[in-house]
Amino acid sequence: MSAPQTSNPLRPTACPGLLRIVRALDGGICRVKLTGGAISARQAVVVADAAERHAGGVIEATNRANLQIRGIGSEQSALIDSLLAADLGPRNAASDDVRNLMLSPAAGIDRQRLIDTRPLAGQILATLQGDERFHDLSAKFAVQLDGGEALAMLEHPHDLWLSTFAREGELRLAFGLAGCPTEAPAGSVALEDGHALVVAVLELFLELARPEQTRMRHLLAEQTLENLRVRLSERVSIQAVTDWRRIADPGVLHIGAHSQSETGLAYVGAVPPLGRLDPATLRGAAQLAETFGDGTLRLTPWQSLLLPNIPEEHCVQVIQRLEQLGLLCHADQALTRMIACTGSNGCGKSSAETKGDALQLAALLHRHGLALSVHLSGCPRSCAAAHTAPATLLAVAPGHYDLYFRDAAQAGFGTLHARNLTIEAVAALLDARSRSPFDA
Template sequence: MSTALRPSACPGLLRIVQALDGGICRIKLNGGSISAAQAEVVANAAERFAGGVIEATNRANLQIRGIGREHGALIDSLMASGLGPSSAAGDDVRNLMLSPGAGIDRQMLCDTRPLAEQILVTIQGDERFHDLSAKFAVQLHGGEGLAMLEHPHDLWLSATEGEGQTVFAFGLAGCPLDPPAGSVLLEHGHGLVVAVLDLFLEWARPDQTRMRHLLGECSLDRFLAALAERVPLMPASSRRHDVSPIALHIGAHPQRGAERVYVGAVPPLGRLDPAMLRSAAKLARERGDGSLRFTPWQSLLLPGVHADDARDVIQRLEGAGLRCSADDALAHLIACTGSTGCGKGLADTKGDARQLAALMQRNSHAPNVHLSGCPRSCAAAHIAPITLLAVSAGHYDLYFRDAAQPGFGALHARNLTIEAVAALLDARSRSPLDA
C-alpha cells in the first residue's frame, strides 16, 4: 500500500504526528469495535514500539503515544491485523461514529452496523471523497439508549419512528439533540450520506473544510433543495432525544439477547497500559463475545457476557486497573494530555485530575468534569457540565455549562487551585439552590 499522504496535523494509522512525549498513531475502529486478537496486537505494538501508553479517544478510537523511530514496524503490525484502511488515502476520511450499543442495545430501532460498513467501503474506495477534511465526521444513531448524542458532526442520522415506520431523521453541522433538517427511509440512508458528501465537495471552497463553514454562507434551505434532487427526502419527523442521567457505559447492563449483559469499564482518564488492554481482551475472549467496544466516553465495553458472570468480570476488570462503578469519581473525569505530552498544555491535567478525583471521592461527590490544558479542548468534543481551563501550572478557570453562553459556558471563578476547585464543587453540591 502506498503511504503518500496529504499534509495534516491529525494523526492517523499511517501518519505519525509528533508530540512532546513522542509520536502519536491514531487507530480508527470500525464502529468502535475491535476483536480480542486485534486488541492484543495494539498492546504489543504499544509495548514494543512506543512508551506503552494507549488512549481511548472521544470518537471511540484508540491512540498509541510515545512512538519512537520504528514507525514502519508499528504500522505494519497494525495493518496486518486488519486495523488499517483499505487504501492509504482512505484513512483520513474514516470518521464514522456509531453508538456503542449498535446491534445490542435493547432500545435500538435498527442495527446501523450494515449501513456503517457500506458507508466505509464507499468513502474509502471512491477517490472523490478522499478530498474531505480529516476532521469531517458522520454519526449514525440507531435509537440506542447507550449513545453519545451531544458530539457535533458534519452530518448525523438518527433512527426514529415516523408515521408508523422507522426512518432516519438527519441534520447538518450539529448533533441528534438538535431539530432535524429532514428524514429519509432507512433504505435511503446510504444514498443520503453519499449525496450530502457530493454536494459538500461540489459547493465548498478549499477553505471551507467543515459543513458549518459552508452553511455559514449557503442557506440550509438551499442545500436541502439541492439534496432533494438527489435523494427522496421526507419532512422532518417530530421527536425528542434526552441524554440519559444513568451512566450506561459504566458497569453491567442488559443487552439484546437472553441473559446477556455488556460490562462497561473506564480506563482512568482514558489511558490504558498494555497489561490492562490484554486483560480486557482475555476477558472478552473467555467471558464475552470475543470483542471490545470503545466509547465516546473514553471507556470500553465487553459485550455478550452471561449475566451470571458479570460480577466476576467486573472484579477482574477492576483488578486490572479499570473503573466499573459510577460512584468512582475518577470515572467521571476527562483530561487532555496536558503539559507532560503537549507543548500547548499549560498544566499537568492528568495529574491534577487524579488529585481532584481523590478530593471529590473524599467528599462523596462525583460530577462530570473536563480538565483542558488549553482552549482547544482536545479531550472533549462536547461541552461538559463543568470545565476547568488551565491558566498556569496547577491553576484553572472554572466554567459551568450554559446553553446561552458560547464556548465552555459561564465563567464562575478564575485562577483556582485544585483544592479550591474541590471545595467549591463540594459546597455547590450541598447548596439547596443547586438544582
C-alpha cells in the same frame, strides 16, 4: 493485509492517523480508527504489543471510540506494519483520514435499538474508502449513525448525523448538519435511502465548499440550511420532521453491567482512568473478552470500553477481574466522570499537567462523596472533549485553572465562574455548589 498503496501522499494535517505519526513532546502519536469502535481480542493484543515494543507503552481511548498509541520513537515503520498485518488499517493510504463514522458502542445489541446500524455503517465506510472523491474530506469531517439505542453519545457535534425513529409504523432516518441528534432535524429519509443520503450530503459539500471550508459548519456560515435541504432533495427523497426529537437516556449506561436485547446476555463497561490503558491492562481485558464474551471489545466515546455478549451469570466475576486490572466499573467513582487532555507532560501547548491535576481533583471530590462530570483542558483547543462538559477547567498556569459551567446560551466552555483557581479551591467550590439549594 498488505500495506496500503501510498501513491498519493498523506495530506498535511495535525490529526494523527495510523499511517501518519504526529509528533508530541512525549514522542509520536498513532491513531487506530476502529470500525464502529469494535476491535477483536486478537487485534487488541497486537495494539498492546505494538505500544510496548515500539512506543512508550501508553494507549489512549479517544472520544471518537478509537485507540491511540503515544510515545512512538524511531520504530515507526515496524509499529505501522504490525497494525496493518492485524487488519487495523484503511484500504488505501488516502482513505485513512475519512473513516470517521461513529456508532453506539451497543450497536446491534442495545435493548432499545430500532435497527442494527452495522450493515448500513459498513456500506458508508466502504464508500468513504472506495470513492476517491471523498478522500478530499477533512480528517476531522465526521458522521454519526444512531439506531435509537439507549447507549448513545448525543452531545458530540458531527458534520452529518442520522438517527432512526418510527413514524406511523415506518422506520426512518432523521438527519441534521453540523450539530447533534438532540437538535431539530433538517429532514428525514426512508431507511433504505440512508446510504444515498450520506453520499448526497458529501457530494454537495465537496461541490459547494471552498478549500478553507473544511467542516459543514463553515459551509452553513454562508449557505442557508434551507438552501442545502432543497439541493439535497434533488438527489434523494426528503420529508420534513416537525414532531420528533432524539431524547437522551439520563442513565450512565457505559459503566457496569447492562442487559442486552438477547435474553441472558449483558455487556460490561469499564473506564480506564482518564482514558489511558497500559499494555497489560488491554491484554487482560482482551483475555476476559475471549473467556467470557464473544472475543471482541468495543471502545466508547466516553473514553471507555465494553465487553459485549457476557452471560449475565458471569458479570460479577468479569467486573471483579476488570477492577483487578485497574479499570473502573462503578459510576459513583469520581474518576469515572473526569476528562483530561494529555497535559504539559506530553503537549507543548498545555499550560498545566492536567492528568495529575485530575487525579488530585478526583481524590478530593471522592472525599466529599461527589462524582461530577469535569473536563480539564490544558489549552482552549479542548482536544479531550468533543462536547461541552457540565464543568470545565481551563489551565492558565501550572496547577491553576479558570472554571466554566456549561451554559446553552454561551459558546465554547460556557459561562466563566471563577479565575485562577487551585485544584483545592476547585474542589471546595464544586462541593459548595453541589450542596446549594439554588444550584440548577
